[in-house]
Amino acid sequence: MIDLLYSEVEDDLRAGVRAMLADRCPADRVLARVEGDEPYDPKVWRALATEMGLAGLAVPESRGGAGASWREVAVVCEELGRAVAPVPYLGSAVVATGVLLTLDDPLLAELAGGARTAALAVPFDTAPGSVPRLPATEGGALSGEVRGVVDAATADILLVPAADGLYAVEAAHATRTPVVSLDLTRPLCDVALDAAPGRRLATGELATAAVEAGLRAGAAMLASEQLGVAEWCLGSTVDYLKVRHQFGRPIGSFQALKHRLADVWVAVTEGRAVARYAAACLATGDADTTVAVGLAQAYCGPVAVTAAEECVQLHGGIGFTWEHPAHLYLKRAKADAIALGTADGHRAVLASLVDLPAAGPPH
Amino acid sequence: MTDADGLRDRVAEFLATHDHTAMDRVEFLRARFDVGLAWVHYPIGLGGLDAPRALQRVVDDAFAAAGAPDNEPRRIGIGLGMAAPTILRHGTDAQRRRFLRPLWTGEEVWCQLFSEPGAGSDLAALATRAVRDGDDWVVTGQKVWTSQAHVADRAILIARTDPELRKHAGITYFLLDMTAPGVDVRPLRQLTGDAEFNEVFLTDVPIPDADRLGAVGDGWRVAQTTLMNERVAIGGGALPREGGMIGVLARTWRERPDLRTAGLHDALMRLWVAAEANRLTGERLRQSLVAGHPGPEGSANKLAYAALNQQISALELELLGGEALRHDDWSKRRESSVDFYGRSATYRYLRAKGNSIEGGTSEILRNIIAERVLGLPTEPRVDKDVPWKDLPK
Numbered sequence: 001m002i003d004l005l006y007s008e009v010e011d012d013l014r015a016g017v018r019a020m021l022a023d024r025c026p027a028d029r030v031l032a033r034v035e036g037d038e039p040y041d042p043k044v045w046r047a048l049a050t051e052m053g054l055a056g057l058a059v060p061e062s063r064g065g066a067g068a069s070w071r072e073v074a075v076v077c078e079e080l081g082r083a084v085a086p087v088p089y090l091g092s093a094v095v096a097t098g099v100l101l102t103l104d105d106p107l108l109a110e111l112a113g114g115a116r117t118a119a120l121a122v123p124f125d126t127a128p129g130s131v132p133r134l135p136a137t138e139g140g141a142l143s144g145e146v147r148g149v150v151d152a153a154t155a156d157i158l159l160v161p162a163a164d165g166l167y168a169v170e171a172a173h174a175t176r177t178p179v180v181s182l183d184l185t186r187p188l189c190d191v192a193l194d195a196a197p198g199r200r201l202a203t204g205e206l207a208t209a210a211v212e213a214g215l216r217a218g219a220a221m222l223a224s225e226q227l228g229v230a231e232w233c234l235g236s237t238v239d240y241l242k243v244r245h246q247f248g249r250p251i252g253s254f255q256a257l258k259h260r261l262a263d264v265w266v267a268v269t270e271g272r273a274v275a276r277y278a279a280a281c282l283a284t285g286d287a288d289t290t291v292a293v294g295l296a297q298a299y300c301g302p303v304a305v306t307a308a309e310e311c312v313q314l315h316g317g318i319g320f321t322w323e324h325p326a327h328l329y330l331k332r333a334k335a336d337a338i339a340l341g342t343a344d345g346h347r348a349v350l351a352s353l354v355d356l357p358a359a360g361p362p363h
Numbered sequence: 364m365t366d367a368d369g370l371r372d373r374v375a376e377f378l379a380t381h382d383h384t385a386m387d388r389v390e391f392l393r394a395r396f397d398v399g400l401a402w403v404h405y406p407i408g409l410g411g412l413d414a415p416r417a418l419q420r421v422v423d424d425a426f427a428a429a430g431a432p433d434n435e436p437r438r439i440g441i442g443l444g445m446a447a448p449t450i451l452r453h454g455t456d457a458q459r460r461r462f463l464r465p466l467w468t469g470e471e472v473w474c475q476l477f478s479e480p481g482a483g484s485d486l487a488a489l490a491t492r493a494v495r496d497g498d499d500w501v502v503t504g505q506k507v508w509t510s511q512a513h514v515a516d517r518a519i520l521i522a523r524t525d526p527e528l529r530k531h532a533g534i535t536y537f538l539l540d541m542t543a544p545g546v547d548v549r550p551l552r553q554l555t556g557d558a559e560f561n562e563v564f565l566t567d568v569p570i571p572d573a574d575r576l577g578a579v580g581d582g583w584r585v586a587q588t589t590l591m592n593e594r595v596a597i598g599g600g601a602l603p604r605e606g607g608m609i610g611v612l613a614r615t616w617r618e619r620p621d622l623r624t625a626g627l628h629d630a631l632m633r634l635w636v637a638a639e640a641n642r643l644t645g646e647r648l649r650q651s652l653v654a655g656h657p658g659p660e661g662s663a664n665k666l667a668y669a670a671l672n673q674q675i676s677a678l679e680l681e682l683l684g685g686e687a688l689r690h691d692d693w694s695k696r697r698e699s700s701v702d703f704y705g706r707s708a709t710y711r712y713l714r715a716k717g718n719s720i721e722g723g724t725s726e727i728l729r730n731i732i733a734e735r736v737l738g739l740p741t742e743p744r745v746d747k748d749v750p751w752k753d754l755p756k
Contacts, residue, residue, distance in 0.1 A: 004647040005654060238737045253740040258733035262666075265732055269663040273643040298636045347632040356616055356631060359623035 002286060004276045010075045017054070017076055020047055021083040027325040030084055034184040034328070040154045045087045048076075049114025055093045056112025058217075059101065064109030070217065074224035074279035081228025081304075084185040084328045090218060090225065091151020092117035098217030099159055099166070102210035103202050107157065107168060119155035120214055121169075121191050123148045127341025128215040128293065129349060131208060134193070136164040141195040150339070152176055152189040159214075160198060166207035167198030183335035185328055216293055219340040220282045223275040223296035229333050230268045230300075230307035236326070237261060237311045244316075257314060264307050271303040291353050298346040301337035308333035365403070365414035367421045374400060374425040383431045392434055392468040395426075401434075401467045405451065409463050417653040434469045437700055441511055442466040442473035446519050446538075449588045453536070453577045462517070462538065474515035476506040476539065476563055477586065481756060484727045486521075487530045487583055488746075488754065491565060493522035493537065500524075500537065500575070502545075502568045508721070512548045512561035513697070515541050519589060520570075521582045526752040533751055534582035538574045545569075555713045556693035559701065590723070591661075601649060602642055608675045608711065609638035611704060615682060622682050631682075634675050641667045659736045666728045669718035676711040683708055 006014070025044045033041060049055035057073045059065020073094060080089055092111055096118035100108040110116045122132050123146065134144035142160055152158060153176060158169045173196040181187040202210055238261060241252030251257055278296035281289040308330040312319040319326045337343065351358060377398055383391050395401055396410040403419050405411025426433065436443055443466070450462055465471040482489040491504025502522055512518070518539040525533035539546075545568035550558035577585040605613050616623065616631060641664065648660040680687035691707035703711050719725040733739045746754055 001646055001650075003650065004643065005650050238739065241739060249743065250740045252733075253742050255730065255742060258739050259726070259729040261737055261739065262729035262732040265737060266663040266666050269660055270640045270644045270667060273647040274640045276647065277643050295636060295639055298632075299640045344629075347629075347636060350636065351628070351632050354613075354635070356613060356628075356635065357620075357623075358628045359625050360620065 002277065002280045002284065004273055004280065006075070006276075007071075010072060013072055014075050014079060016052065017048070017079040018082070020044075020052065021079060021085055025083050025085050027083075027328070030086060030185060030328060031323075031325055033086060039086055039184070039187050040088060041086050042154075044085055045089075045117075045154075046114070048085075048087060048089065049093070049117075053114070055089075055114040055117075056097070056109075057093070059097060059108060059112040063101075063112065065112040069283035070220065071279050071283045074221055074275065077221045077224040078228035078231070078275075081225035081332070082232045084229070084232075084325075084332050086185045088117050088119070088151035088154055090186075090221065091119045092155065094221045095120050095150075095214045095218040096155075096157075096159055097214075099210045099214030100201075102213045103166075103206070105168075105201055107201075116156040117151070117154060118157040118159055118168075119149055119152040119171075120211065121146045121149050121152065121158045121160040122211070122215075124150040124188055124335075124339045125341070126215060127345050127349070128212055128219055131161050131211045131215075134160060134162040136162055137167070137198060137200075138195075140197060142167055142169060142193045142198045143195055144193055146191045148179060148188045149191050150186065150188055152191055153178060153187065158191065159201070159211075160193070161207065161211050162198075165203035166201045166210060168201055169193065169196050169198045173197060181335070183331050185332055186335065215340060216289070217282060219297050219346075220278040220289075220293045222336060222340055223271075223278050223293075223300040226300040226304035226333065226336050227268070227271050227275045229304040229329055229336065230264070230271060233304075233307035233311035233326070233329050233333075234261065234264050234268055237264075237314050240315055260310055260314065264310050267303045267306060271300045274299045291350065294346045294350040294353065297341055298343045298350060301343045304333040305337050365412050365418070367418060370400075370403065370412075370414065370418055370421050371425050373398070374422055374429075378426075378429050378431065383429070388432045389468055389470060391432060393464065396464050396467055400426075402447075405463075409451070409459055410467055415653070415655075434467060439466070439469045439472055440700075441475055441515075442471070442517075445475060445589045445592050446473040446517075448592045449519065449536075449585060450538070450576065452588050453585045457573070458538070458576065466517075471516040472511060472514055474509050474511040474518045474541070475589070476509060476512075476518045476520040476565075477589075478508045479505060480507055484724055486586075487534065488751070488756075489521060489523060489534065490756070491520075491522040492526070493524050493535060493570070495524070495572075496569075498572050499569045500535075500572060502537070502539075502565050502570055504565050506563040506565070507551065507560075509548075509561045509563050510559065510700075512541070512563050513550070517541060518563075519576075521586050523751065524579055524582075527750050528580070529748055530746060530751040530754065531583045532580055534586070535579050536576040536582035536585040537570050538576055539568070539570055540574070543568050543570070550695070550697065552695055554716065555710060557696040557698050559696075559698045601646065604639060604642065607638060607642070608672050608703060608715075609635055611708075611711070612675050612679050612682070615679065619682075622684065627678070627682055630678050634671065634678060637667070638671055638675065641671055659732070662728050662732050662736070665722065666725055666732075669715075669725055672715040672718050673712075676708065676715045679708045680712050 054076050056065030057068045058070050061067035097111055155171050158171050160167045160169050175192040176189045179188040244251050274296050278292040281292040312326050312330055318324050381394050399412040400422055401410030403412045403414040404416035479489050493500040493502045518541055520537045520539045521534050523533050524535040545566040547564040549562045551560045551562045552558045645664050690709040
């Protein structure tokens, strides 16, 4: 059976990322940033990608990366979720990197080094297995609109699937319109291309496989991010229930509240096993990866949403304020549950993978 | 020597000198115990080799591959899973030597005399009395929900030895001979119609002081070892995908396209995902145990497993529709272990109701998780510092 635990190296990695985020990305700073002009935090990204060298964690050393695996990337995603860190890690270091790992292109090394970032130009709710494409190029130029692209606002490069292949487009050649996004800490962009010059990276089945691989890596790593979101929500609620007094008692001593947190803990504990399984399968190219990733998204998305909803409710009035960071986690959790396919969509895919077909037409 | 290859060599060497086809089964198992190949993580001299627990599978597989008889672990689960770790941890050398070998070989079947009619979730309120009488204790009281009592030779028992103390302090742990005078076992019929469990009435039952486990008054602490192992045993179990109750439902779904609806499909897939998550959690728990880091995941696994079994078996009835109005058998069967799969869907639905009650109710498990894992404060307790005899009953 595949290893579902964390290695010592992974524990060390987690401690390093957590310490950096505690120092440079505390909740009050994240909250202060969300209404500014620059929702992403370039200093945190530099610390993560360049100083700590984590942008190319899953990329082999021979291709300019750190030579670790998706297991370690998953640990980073957990910590980024725990901090709702406003950095383009999922879009660039996971999805775009996952696309480029399938291809042979020097752009991968640039992303791995953290010098540049890229975004896959598909709507953020695109699930693995379905690739929306722009029309074919005309004279090497791309035209069309893609709504709701993640991590495109700060990207240097857009990876654009078109009918005649996968293209790399300098982001400067695109019009990027910020979306007023549900998720304040990971805002989306609408991307418009008007005869933008593109460099063809792949065609045909290879292009499809590359995009598919990027989305699949994204869905797997998103489960770990969701785990991190859920862990923060659980931990902060537990802490609050120990100190908040009503009726002369800490409210955490009331069984009605305790039981709700126990249920969240159970869900988080199960989510950890599921997210680890997806990361481990992806890291080893296991034959069960497609099932593991579908399972991870079908399970961990709702876990994060439940944890965030319970966090808001059990904090009472303070949890409903803008001042308290709980809403950042609620918005991230709900957006994540739609990103890269909904739980319902993933369950439908699983149904065909494990031979549990839907009902036929009524007779 | 105690790595996987070393153990395979030891098994091969043992089999070369012990022909299971020619030997008496019990003699064969005793010999296996004596060379340390019973439970390899137990100490040398007590059936083990002080080897990592993970290597037990290597030994079991090697014996199974040779077609050797095993100790029928399902039949002696309470002994193996609960009595043995408690005796190992809290017993004297003499007790370990006396009890562990016949426990492991299955010569002595064990049962657990903990719950009482007035002490279920609040186990520490138990009222069964043990009174010192020379070298013996004399025990009187009533125990309930005892699996295997009708076939057991021995029991782990907790009883009150000092009612003047607060309830947790006045309890002592004993190893009872079920053939002692005054032990009366009566079947307890449950809502499935079966009598899988028993009530055990104890009337002036003598227990030698030598069969006391741990110090007088330390029984509550000793019992924690038993209870922790019980939850691991109930929640655990390495299963393949669809190895549990979900497999039955999935099979029916595949074989009966006529029963499918969109609503049922949605419910089925939600449960399939939850069951697979629960299975992976069990696997992760097992890996933690093997790595020597027993975590609190056992409680999570048991809690989720109980809810899942109930939901899956309920959906199976809904899927079957009118066919689920027929039950297989209400007769008072005297089963000593649960067979979820050999019975009708209605049996599964009804028996699964016990999963959230036996081995700690789901509500008590949530308290344990909230207080011991999450560190939330306890409810104000009115019973904690009151002598047991003064508690309202």
